[in-house]
Amino acid sequence: MTQNLATDGAPRAAVDDGRNRFATLTFQRDVAAPASVLWKAWTDPAARAVWAAPSSAVTVEFLEADTKVGGREISLCKGEDHPDIRCECGWLELQPELLSVNYEVISSEGVTQSAALVTAEISGTQERSRLVLTVQLSSLAEDMVAGYREGFGAGLDNLAGAAERTMVLQRVIRAPRSVVWGAWMNPETLPQWWGPEGFSCRTQRIDLRAGGEWVFDMIAPDGTVFPNHHLYNEVRPDERLGYTLLWGENGPKHADAWASFEEQDGATKVTLGMVFTTAAEFQEAKGFGAVELGQQTLGKLERFIASR
Incomplete structure (x- = not known):
């Protein structure tokens, strides 16, 4: 999803001169909603469209969305001061209310910026749930680590809020x-x-x-x-x-x-x-x-x- 970008929607380089091309990032959110609801908020295209943009300065346009194994999601992340960012997400594994695995490829103006494997693990009760997200990132055109940390962090905050009103x-x-x-x-x-x-x-x-x-x-x-x-x-x-x-x-x-x-x-x-x-x-x-x-x-x- 587009939440791997910085909150202004643009790819952002880390402070280590771009030498850190590979990284494993982990995010965790505790949500005041059942695991079944969090799963729907995480996977359903209509819900994803609600929380996808990392900030109000960014809009996300969904061109394709098919949440099934072998299906893919394509979106454009748009901001005022940078070219559109294209995100392609392909679903590799879906175990309802437990686990999803997808690949994600980010590109801009025809140049691939990054590729990542995203694993989401969900657990919880009828009252509360937890999402643990692991992102195995390969930065290609430039270092994307800082952008992924900031963008995914903001996106998952949005997700938690959306799940709690779903x-x-x-x-x-x-x-x-x-x-x-x-x-x-x-x-x-x-x-x-x-x-x-x-x-x-x-x-x-x-x-x-x-x-x-x-x-x-x-x-x-x-x-x-x-x-x-x-x-x-x-x-x-x-x-x-x-x-x-x-x-x-x-x-x-x-x-x-x-x-x-x-x-x-x-x-x-x-x-x-x-x-x-x-x-x-x-x-x-x-x-x-x-x-x-x-x-x-x-x-x-x-x-x-x-x-x-």
Whole structure:
């Protein structure tokens, strides 16, 4: 990821005249979130996009993101005073909630700056977790050790904060993945089941594609209206979708969200994740029962599919 760069987004040489071409760096973060949530924050493209930039002076544009063994992630790190930095990450091993291994290659203007092997080990409980990251670095065009220390340090601080405001819901639905995906990504069927028990949806506009949107009201059993606006930024058929939640049409951002669909012995494991914009919003959502309400929504999806 781009967090191996200095916090201004530029490669940075160490103070030892560039003679230290090889290094092994270790980072550790303790996080107030379950290991299962930290794993999703570390590996899921939608969550990674939230914390990838090491500082506010840097923006990260994701060109490709496919978190699976053999998949890769390509991003551009952009700052005002330097050329774009290209980061290619390739996933070599993924053991959910335990271990990931990936290679990382950094280049700028067609020149490879560094290559690294990154190993992440996750452990913990239902309350807290720990990430231990080992980076085996080879600096090529210049010494990158200082930049890796600074950039990864800032990025992992961001990761810890994002994980602590991330909510993850999962449900196994006994239907083929194509059927579950079809019920979710059909503009006629999505409004029929979306929302907790007793809620209904009133759609104004719906366009379920990358770059599309869904503007709608959720109506509670007592008639209370909750305006919603979903902006879709990623759609990978039968696999995953990513979107932004706004409070009403073009309103303030509420969360960055994603849904993924995995085949599991003829059934489909659905994961719905949300990285709330602030810790306060996460705590408020958790307090009013967002986990239980979200599970009700997935339960309605399961019943809808079973009834067809």
